[in-house]
Amino acid sequence: MAEYKGMAQPSRAGEKDMRKIHMEPIPDELKPEKALEYLDEYRKKFRSFVMAMESCTKCGQCAENCHTYLGTRDPNNIPTNRAELIRKIYRRYFTLEGRWFGNLVGAEDISLDVIEQWYSYFWQCSECRRCAHVCPFGIDTCEVTMAGRQILHWLGITPKLHADVGGAMEKVGNHTGLPKPGIIDTLEFMAEECMDEFGIDIEFPVDKPDADIMYVPSSADFLLNPYTLMGAGMFFKYIGANWTIPSTVTEAGNFGLLFDQRYTQRHNVMRLLNAAQNLNVKKIVWGECGHGWRAAKMYVPSLADRPIRWDITHLHDEVAYLINTNQLKLDPSKNSKPTTLHDPCNYVRACGLNDNMRTCIKASVANYVEMSPNGADNFCCGGGSGILFDDKEMYQKRIELSWKKAEQVRATGIGKDGNGILCAPCSICKAQLYPMVEEHDLGVEVKGLIDLVGMALDFK
Amino acid sequence: MKLLIGQILPFITITIFVLGVFYRLGRWVGARIVHNVTLSDPWLKSGGEVAVKIGTEAFLFRSLFKFDKALWAGAFIMHFALLNVLGGHVVGFGLLGEQFAYIPGITAEMSKDASNLLGTVFGIVLFLSIAYLLIRRFSISEVKSISNSSDVVWLVYLLLIVGVGNIMRLFHQFHIEYEPVRDYIVALFTLQPVVGMELLESYFFLTHFLLVQILLIVFPFSKLMHLFGMFAERWIVNRVYHDPAPGMPNIDIPAARKAGLGLPSGGGGESASEGV
Ligand code: HEM
Ligand code: SF4
Ligand code: SF4
Numbered sequence: 026m027a028e029y030k031g032m033a034q035p036s037r038a039g040e041k042d043m044r045k046i047h048m049e050p051i052p053d054e055l056k057p058e059k060a061l062e063y064l065d066e067y068r069k070k071f072r073s074f075v076m077a078m079e080s081c082t083k084c085g086q087c088a089e090n091c092h093t094y095l096g097t098r099d100p101n102n103i104p105t106n107r108a109e110l111i112r113k114i115y116r117r118y119f120t121l122e123g124r125w126f127g128n129l130v131g132a133e134d135i136s137l138d139v140i141e142q143w144y145s146y147f148w149q150c151s152e153c154r155r156c157a158h159v160c161p162f163g164i165d166t167c168e169v170t171m172a173g174r175q176i177l178h179w180l181g182i183t184p185k186l187h188a189d190v191g192g193a194m195e196k197v198g199n200h201t202g203l204p205k206p207g208i209i210d211t212l213e214f215m216a217e218e219c220m221d222e223f224g225i226d227i228e229f230p231v232d233k234p235d236a237d238i239m240y241v242p243s244s245a246d247f248l249l250n251p252y253t254l255m256g257a258g259m260f261f262k263y264i265g266a267n268w269t270i271p272s273t274v275t276e277a278g279n280f281g282l283l284f285d286q287r288y289t290q291r292h293n294v295m296r297l298l299n300a301a302q303n304l305n306v307k308k309i310v311w312g313e314c315g316h317g318w319r320a321a322k323m324y325v326p327s328l329a330d331r332p333i334r335w336d337i338t339h340l341h342d343e344v345a346y347l348i349n350t351n352q353l354k355l356d357p358s359k360n361s362k363p364t365t366l367h368d369p370c371n372y373v374r375a376c377g378l379n380d381n382m383r384t385c386i387k388a389s390v391a392n393y394v395e396m397s398p399n400g401a402d403n404f405c406c407g408g409g410s411g412i413l414f415d416d417k418e419m420y421q422k423r424i425e426l427s428w429k430k431a432e433q434v435r436a437t438g439i440g441k442d443g444n445g446i447l448c449a450p451c452s453i454c455k456a457q458l459y460p461m462v463e464e465h466d467l468g469v470e471v472k473g474l475i476d477l478v479g480m481a482l483d484f485k
Numbered sequence: 486m487k488l489l490i491g492q493i494l495p496f497i498t499i500t501i502f503v504l505g506v507f508y509r510l511g512r513w514v515g516a517r518i519v520h521n522v523t524l525s526d527p528w529l530k531s532g533g534e535v536a537v538k539i540g541t542e543a544f545l546f547r548s549l550f551k552f553d554k555a556l557w558a559g560a561f562i563m564h565f566a567l568l569n570v571l572g573g574h575v576v577g578f579g580l581l582g583e584q585f586a587y588i589p590g591i592t593a594e595m596s597k598d599a600s601n602l603l604g605t606v607f608g609i610v611l612f613l614s615i616a617y618l619l620i621r622r623f624s625i626s627e628v629k630s631i632s633n634s635s636d637v638v639w640l641v642y643l644l645l646i647v648g649v650g651n652i653m654r655l656f657h658q659f660h661i662e663y664e665p666v667r668d669y670i671v672a673l674f675t676l677q678p679v680v681g682m683e684l685l686e687s688y689f690f691l692t693h694f695l696l697v698q699i700l701l702i703v704f705p706f707s708k709l710m711h712l713f714g715m716f717a718e719r720w721i722v723n724r725v726y727h728d729p730a731p732g733m734p735n736i737d738i739p740a741a742r743k744a745g746l747g748l749p750s751g752g753g754g755e756s757a758s759e760g761v
Binding site: 068069070071072073074075076077079080081082083084085086088089090094100103105106109120121122125126128129130131154157158159160161162163164165168220224225226227237238259262263264265266267307308310323324326327328336337338342343345346347352353373374375376377378379380401484485 | 509512513514515516517518519520521522523524525526527528542546548549551552553556560625627628630631632633634635636638706707708710711714715717718719721722723726728729730731732733734735736737738740741742744745746747748749
């Protein structure tokens with residue numbers, strides 16, 4: 026079912042899929058009362074959620090600042106209205122105001138319809154946090170989306186895409202289901218490609234014991250974004266690093282952040298820490314993945330089950346540091362096509378990667394054009410939080426959700442001769458933008474940032 | 486009735502207001518900041534930067550200014566006028582309009598005139614700016630779609646309070662002097678026999694006073710708590726954060742480049758290799 030009473034919805038994981046990720050679905054007739062029970066638990070725990078429920082003045086500032094509303098013009102995609110889908114229930118059951126004044130203050134009884142509304146609209150939000158950035162109070166509707174998705178998950182309602190990804194991660198250590206032999210084959214093939222195309226001789230050490238650096242790539246780089254992996258490989262070769270890729274965590278992403286922070290996300294954190302301990306590495310360096318970087322940088326400290334012995338940095342941080350200290354020779358003329366940067370939301374609003382990304386790209390390309398707005402003000406690509414659904418209704422939504430991004434890219438003018446480069450250094454952004462630049466006919470090719478750095482490195 | 490509104494209700498009002506505010510703050514404190522959801526727009530590196538960020542948001546409405554000038558104008562003027570009107574109530578009644586006489590060269594007479602003028606101006610500005618926000622609530626379709634009835638009720642209610650207050654100021658025949666009000670308040674809250682009950686003979690004063698008390702009673706349970714909510718929310722999303730230091734262990738780039746690593750003739754090696 027991809028629609029419920031006219032609302033688009035992603036297709037759901039079946040009972041078997043849910044059990045694989047350790048959830049026992051709740052029968053429909055029990056869902057409303059269980060939803061209240063879970064909501065009550067959630068609100069007693071998370072202040073970020075409580076404040077989003079209790080301090081909005083309905084000023085409306087967030088409306089024109091959310092790409093989902095700009096793309097769909099659906100009032101339920103206005104951030105405060107999205108939050109209101111839970112807030113109306115929250116008020117009715119958990120506030121005096123709502124119990125006394127009911128409808129006057131917008132309180133409403135729980136029902137299956139409301140739960141289905143949650144499923145539709147919390148899965149159109151990309152958890153990009155632009156609403157928090159613009160709200161006069163800093164109200165973070167992403168926190169409400171996270172609450173909504175967690176409750177839905179506990180009820181047994183999760184998109185099939187996300188549930189499958191969670192299951193694959195648990196089974197093989199990455200989202201694409203690629204087992205270790207496949208990883209090794211792919212990496213060998215990429216090393217050959219790198220030699221053929223750039224004349225650079227690299228290798229990808231897997232599970233190398235006592236490596237200094239554990240590099241965690243996005244699994245999408247093995248299949249969809251090979252130049253990102255090659256770029257990283259060239260960079261590590263250039264600096265002569267003693268590095269390795271852990272076969273148990275060939276995944277920078279952590280979909281637990283997006284649908285189940287209690288079990289799935291936590292479990293992935295343990296997996297990461299175990300890998301670092303087993304390989305006895307000194308530092309963890311993260312690959313290009315926006316939500317995954319947020320999960321690693323900001324959530325590992327609060328989810329880890331032991332003291333953390335490793336600094337975790339992002340590859341862009343490390344490259345920028347070496348550029349700033351004049352240790353890399355980069356030749357921007359190797360990337361001469363007009364290039365713009367799409368700022369992944371998690372990088373700029375949750376991880377502070379704004380300046381370092383610019384340091385990297387400006388040193389690596391000859392013809393750089395800023396998009397407007399950019400940095401922390403940037404708009405999401407429309408795929409944020411992995412809403413990369415392929416069913417007909419949701420794919421149509423994805424085109425709408427990327428409308429603002431398309432307008433921004435068009436305004437830079439880089440695609441007018443059909444040879445622009447849209448640098449989008451995040452696997453979800455890439456997966457969203459590959460088809461979307463075609464849908465919107467933008468005349469650009471999508472690339473990662475390390476791709477460009479790798480190609481600009483001057484090995485001579 | 487007047488006894489109730491003038492001598493009993495004020496104590497009930499204050500009790501509910503104070504306990505209510507503590508009840509709400511307690512609810513907020515009871516839930517924790519579980520994960521670090523600081524906004525990096527950009528990172529704030531010290532307590533001073535946090536204070537500047539929260540301060541400019543709270544007192545200048547910085548984000549509104551940046552993203553929506555029309556809303557900023559209405560909201561800022563409304564709150565600025567409100568702040569002055571509230572402050573004016575305290576110092577105006579407290580010092581009988583002679584507050585400016587503390588400035589050298591200003592006489593008590595001049596101070597009273599200034600106090601009157603400021604009070605009148607801010608009263609009118611406040612009324613107009615609330616009216617502007619009310620019109621905005623209906624005329625902008627997005628704002629209309631996010632409004633609950635209570636959002637409109639609040640604005641109308643404030644218009645009533647401010648409107649009645651303005652009438653007492655602007656129309657001579659309904660005017661109320663500072664002094665009896667001060668004496669009334671002082672007597673009330675020092676638990677002395679209440680004086681100045683004749684103030685409540687004025688239906689405008691009675692209405693104004695009653696409406697304000699109802700506002701204060703409902704305040705802790707309403708959206709007006711954003712006065713405190715604003716700081717509680719920013720306390721979550723605007724915190725100090727320091728990135729871990731960059732720099733990778735055991736790398737020697739000059740040596741690597743000298744050895745020609747990566748160049749086919751140089752120190753290349755096997756391709757994907759599994760560790761031993
Ligand atoms: C530090 C103190 C305060 C701050 C920072 C603050 C900030 C804000 C902001 C940013 C808005 C949204 C913009 C708007 O819709 O106008 C707002 C709305 C509002 N504020 Fe405040 N406020 C404060 C205190 C108060 C107080 C004490 C009142 C008491 C009556 C009040 C009444 C309102 C009302 C009624 C609205 C809604 C306006 C509308 O419906 O458009 N505020 N406030
Ligand atoms: S910007 Fe903030 S306060 Fe204004 S309506 Fe949106 S969430 Fe509410
Ligand atoms: S997090 Fe992004 S997509 Fe979600 S409501 Fe906020 S602005 Fe819209």
